[in-house]
Amino acid sequence: xxxSAQSVGLxxxxxxxxxxxxxxxxxxxxxxxxxxxxxxxxxxxxxxKRNPKAPQALSHFAFLIGRFKCQAKLKSPDGxxxxxxxxxxxxxxxxxxxxxxxxxxxGSAGELVVLGMNVRTYDAAKRVWSIKWLNALSGIxxxxxxxxxxxxxxxxxxxxxxxxEPVAAQAYTRATYKAIxxxxxTWLGEKSxxxxxxxxxxxxxxxxxxx
Numbered sequence: 001x002x003x004s005a006q007s008v009g010l011x012x013x014x015x016x017x018x019x020x021x022x023x024x025x026x027x028x029x030x031x032x033x034x035x036x037x038x039x040x041x042x043x044x045x046x047x048x049k050r051n052p053k054a055p056q057a058l059s060h061f062a063f064l065i066g067r068f069k070c071q072a073k074l075k076s077p078d079g080x081x082x083x084x085x086x087x088x089x090x091x092x093x094x095x096x097x098x099x100x101x102x103x104x105x106x107g108s109a110g111e112l113v114v115l116g117m118n119v120r121t122y123d124a125a126k127r128v129w130s131i132k133w134l135n136a137l138s139g140i141x142x143x144x145x146x147x148x149x150x151x152x153x154x155x156x157x158x159x160x161x162x163x164x165e166p167v168a169a170q171a172y173t174r175a176t177y178k179a180i181x182x183x184x185x186t187w188l189g190e191k192s193x194x195x196x197x198x199x200x201x202x203x204x205x206x207x208x209x210x211x
Contacts, residue, residue: 051096064090
């Protein structure tokens, strides 16, 4: 079911927003590099840490650990950008063998637009990531970062992956985490109909908060 532009007052449908956020999912500097000193100690105390026996690769997503306040902007069909408030909160789970990070986005009136959680693990034997997004509002799980579409690509200061959209208007989505620092990261969503030419459709700027 879609929300009409009139009912939400945003000029976009609920499907636009939900599938724009579904690719959130899902990103690089190890926590030991991204957070030091008091910040590191607070994060470990409140949100756990990687189990020493867990794959070292899991640390690539550890910059998501903690609480973040975010500003999200989504491009509507007419090309204008719609603004949303959001939060992104991550923690180690399952005795430090996995990461769970929750994303929530609200409209201008405070209405809940997107609510979901990513679960991230790494298969050291196969050297592949297993990342899944749970849309809490629909109860649907979505696989992200499939090897079929190139898997998870990690550089010095970014992580990206592509996946095929199950329902959204575009055929493919590419999610990229970039501009990562101890206090901030940017999530960029791009869409494509052929998997070759990409266009920005969503940007989320997240800043760490101690609240």
